[in-house]
Amino acid sequence: MNHDTFLETGRRVIEREADALTLLHSALDMEFSKAVALMLKAKGRVIVSGMGKSGHIARKIAATLASTGTPAHFVHPAEASHGDLGMMAQGDVALVLSNSGETPELADVIAYTRRFNIPMIGIASRAGSTLLKQADVALLLPPAKEACGTGIVPTTSTTMTLALGDALAIAMMEHRQFTPENFRDFHPGGKLGARLSKVRDLMHSGDAVPLICFDTPMPDALIEISRKGFGVVGVTGENGALAGIITDGDLRRHMDGLLERRADEVMTPDPRTISPGALAEEAVAQMNGLGNTRPVLCLFVVEDSRPLGILHIHDCLRAGVG
Known part of the structure; x- marks a missing residue:
């Protein structure tokens, strides 16, 4: 030849x-x-x-x-x-x-x-x-x-x-x-579809979202964290807005007298959040520590300050985003 x-x-x-x-x-x-x-x-x-x-x-x-x-x-x-x-x-x-x-x-x-x-x-x-x-x-x-x-x-x-x-x-x-977002609506499958997935398509919503009120006793907060399985719980104020979150790090920092405290005494206020209409790639960038922020495993999905869902990094990876 x-x-x-x-x-x-x-x-x-x-x-x-x-x-x-x-x-x-x-x-x-x-x-x-x-x-x-x-x-x-x-x-x-x-x-x-x-x-x-x-x-x-x-x-x-x-x-x-x-x-x-x-x-x-x-x-x-x-x-x-x-x-x-x-x-x-x-x-x-x-x-x-x-x-x-x-x-x-x-x-x-x-x-x-x-x-x-x-x-x-x-x-x-x-x-x-x-x-x-x-x-x-x-x-x-x-x-x-x-x-x-x-x-x-x-x-x-x-x-x-x-x-x-x-x-x-x-x-x-x-x-x-x-726009690319419009394209995703017509092309949800495959790698391109995954890259253009929106947060609302991948997030957990409804009863799956770990949420407690700001005055919840910490024993009840620990039960919610364990029951929902995300390793985190969102804390809402009187108006239903997301006021903060409680993570494993917060628990360790407040070990002394933890069970006598309320959720608002332990939480980290003003947590990082993502909107439901954002691209999943943006959420992954945030969770990976965009800029000088530290990496996190979850983001609460918020619209008009109210929590609608929660997105875990594993949800994105399973969908081929990341």
Whole structure:
């Protein structure tokens, strides 16, 4: 085997596709802006369709749109001819992909959009193709050779189409000021979802939260600490606000006459807290000793000064945060 030849081929393919993306960059015009505006105005969904390799790209574009705040789904053109055309409705926008612009399986999809006045955006590499002539907005791919030597394997064309789909999605995402927190709502699974988890998703709430009143005798406070199993208890004032916490360190510092004391005599006032809407990564940073603060194992979750829950470092680690 000639490994040098393999390396040369790989570099040639990547270079050719990179050159094609440069062409695409230069070719973008007002039709791109019209396509973005058309999808932003849609009251329904963006219906993405394509056949063969274009179909695989269409699925990915639909997934990217859906996860960045634009409701979208993929419709297979062959299945569309057997009932799935009903998945499109007025208020939707169709995004149809075909390198040649003449894919026969797309005929029913195109005809349906014309019959029911569903706006259609076409992406193809032939200016005079049926798809682009019928489209309300025509996105023409620039002339670029496929990365294979024969020119018959969809490579460069699919790369450009995928990049164009990403550009459409990100343009709408930025217009909507879509945040990482919004992305997490659509993408709760996996490592990225874990990184974007919010405190409210991981915290313990309700009766699981160790809480006592400020005038609770310390024997009862010790029972609450043992019963809830967090090694800490929150102390609330008369108004229900979190006034302090009692930790193992507080117990050791007040060993002399501990059982004769009240909770407010032993607690550490003004403890570190976290809001339920904060990212779990922020909570981990606090528990690890952000800045010059000492590390802690738990944070009480507080909103308007009132304790809503408690978050342990192990909860974050189990969720893949940390």
